[in-house]
Amino acid sequence: MKMRLLGFIVTGAALVLTFQNCAPQAHFSSLASETPNAGAGAKAIPDIIVETKMNTAIDFVADITSAPVADKITFIAVNNGAALNGKIEILDLATYKFKYSPNYGFRGTDNILATVTDKEGVAIQFNIKASVGNAFQQFKPALAIRGMGCIQCHAQVASNIVTDFGFSSSYFMAQGSPSNITWTSGSVYGDHGNNFYTVAIPADKSIIVPQAPLPTAIATQSGTSTLAAYLKSQLAKSIYATSKGAQVQEKKSVYIGAPTDANISTAFQLTSTERMKYFKDSDAAVALSGLKDEGTFFQNSGTLNCEGDLAVRGPLLLENLTINSKTGCRLYVMGSVFIYGAITYSNNDTTRNLQITSSKSISLGLGTVKKNGNYCNTTDNYALNPTGYGTSSLVNRYSSFWTVPGNFIRASSNPKAFGDTILAEAALIEAKKGVLYDAGCRTEGRSVSFERILLNAPLIHSRYEGNVSGTVIAEVSIMSLNKFKFTYDEVFNTVPVFPFLDRSVYLDIVE
The missing domain is CATH 2.60.40 (Immunoglobulin-like)
Incomplete structure (x- = not known):
């Protein structure tokens, strides 16, 4: 080489x-x-x-x-x-x-x-x-998710899907999970409920998977020998007419991941004492402003002027973000990202976009579900089943309900322990900013959409219910089921995509 x-x-x-x-x-x-x-x-x-x-x-x-x-x-x-x-x-x-x-x-x-x-x-x-610096424009995925077991349920996806159900790991199709978790229940890396046929996808789109032979027991039960063949059989019995015509493309290999702290630090040549580093797209690009270092985390302050690539060392809080970026702002975060409220652009440039990659997690609208002692939404699962769901969607997603042993990621074989480190980062923010409330307790509510956005992290969880125009790349992602509609945004055909990272770090598809 x-x-x-x-x-x-x-x-x-x-x-x-x-x-x-x-x-x-x-x-x-x-x-x-x-x-x-x-x-x-x-x-x-x-x-x-x-x-x-x-x-x-x-x-x-x-x-x-x-x-x-x-x-x-x-x-x-x-x-x-x-x-x-x-x-x-x-x-x-x-x-x-x-x-x-x-x-x-x-x-x-x-x-x-x-x-x-x-x-x-x-x-x-x-x-x-x-x-x-754009590695995936040929595939135009709206979703590139390893563990499709939960996000697939009644998902509305208007563009291509990339997945591997954890192939090349010990938990492929829920292998390696506790005895009460099978490939049709529990683990996100199986086909939870055996219901991939509930995904709605247009007939001219594709599901892209690696060449992956199924475990013997699953092949016997399903009557198929490969992941591609299994998904084809599921689409054939889809409840949606368009999904019956969708294609399953089998590639030599598929890698879906996210950068580590070391990947980001090395790419930007950050010293051990540097907290932030920014590279403009060109001499004419705007200087960085509107991001404040709070010591233990970063937060947007006023309009974020960003037209290039920015690395930060520590958790990032984005609240009601307005961004000025003609060519796109690309954030590389060594820590978790917490997003609240809508993301808006102050200009109408055709190439405006926001890309965020995190070494740990991206949370959209997660937090405490009670205010002044009362549940903000008396009809959701938190109010109806407080014993099972608790009083915080942050805790629910990262440390209790959604941390069954089957939900491994590459960074950790202990989902709860890894999730607790994310909660510790949220606590740093709350110590200075006050309680982080769930979207259901905030003024914007849960009906928030996102456009021209690219999100990448090992874990991406959301409580918002609006549409997403862009791409979500994660090992595990739990969204509001049957609420989102995911559509690839054509802006990513022409702009750079995480150019400081090699594509082998986050999404690599080999023909």
């Missing part, structure tokens, strides 16, 4: 960072749109997609079956009038082998129009779309 060291100098901050990158692989796909002809004799060629990591050059061969013997090839930028954010070179004219090198620190998409002319003057044109 070829390794390279690159330096990144941050203007005004006197920081010199070193990145280490592995040589990437190219990925090509034909798109429906075609480029205009370059004259009477020109032929239209589908766009070519090239993916690479930030700060990493890539060699690739354009697979153009109708290509002439090239006499010359020229390139021009088609970035809405802007220059290229990298360099395109011809390595071999005869085989259409090229090299694309992104400018240092660039993340986004470079659009390049290539014109090929043969000796007779016949020309063809095609677009090269070089995606830098």
Whole structure:
């Protein structure tokens, strides 16, 4: 494997960072749109997609079956009038082998129009779309969840789903769980209730899974031999007509995860004493403001101006967040994230978006369900079954009801012990801010939707019931059943996605 060291100098901050990158692989796909002809004799060629990591050059061969013997090839930028954010070179004219090198620190998409002319003057044109720091735009998932056992129940998913039911671990399809937990009950890594057929998904979408042979006992009971075959059989008996037509795509491998503290610290070259580090998308991007370091946690303060990548060391509280970000704000949190209220954008830029990745958890609207001694919602499970559910959705999700031994994650084989560390982080916030109330006790209530959002953590739990336009990537995620509608947001086709992380850290799909 070829390794390279690159330096990144941050203007005004006197920081010199070193990145280490592995040589990437190219990925090509034909798109429906075609480029205009370059004259009477020109032929239209589908766009070519090239993916690479930030700060990493890539060699690739354009697979153009109708290509002439090239006499010359020229390139021009088609970035809405802007220059290229990298360099395109011809390595071999005869085989259409090229090299694309992104400018240092660039993340986004470079659009390049290539014109090929043969000796007779016949020309063809095609677009090269070089995606830098966006690893999953080909798959466009609304959900990428390892443990689908609970979130699947009557889920309304308008885009693709990626899952593996814990494959390659000892708890695949609820294996390794206590004796009273089987693949059809208890564990999120099984098919809880044997009811995957209740998922609503359009006929033109797909469920993406790894090549995963089922455990012998489950194969015998289900009459199928692989995870893909089992899900196909479930879709075939779906209660939704559209779901019957959805496809199950089997890939060589699927990895769904989240970064560790070390992954984030290394990516940003954080020293042991640094609490925060920010890299703007460009010189023209806004300076960071609107985030306050409270000593034991971070909190938004006023409008969050963020247009780039920000790492913070410690828990993060986002409350009624207004964000100013034209190209997107990407937060890398070494700790848990607690979100309350809606997230709004102060601008209408087509590329505005918010991405949050956490090494521990993301909680949306979780907290105490009683105020002034009374249940805020007298008709939900907390009021109807206080013995089972308790008085806090934070405790319920992380330390009691939802921490059965079957709900393992890679970071810990003890769900309750791991959850208690999340509650300890919430306590740090409450010590300074007061009680963290459940959404049902807050003025916004539970009907809050989120758009242009990408969430990634080992655990993601929500009490809100609005729609989600974006992507949720987690090992375990418990949402309000039959309330959310999950839709992939097309903004993530064109913006960088966690460019400081290798995709092997959070979502890696190998064909």
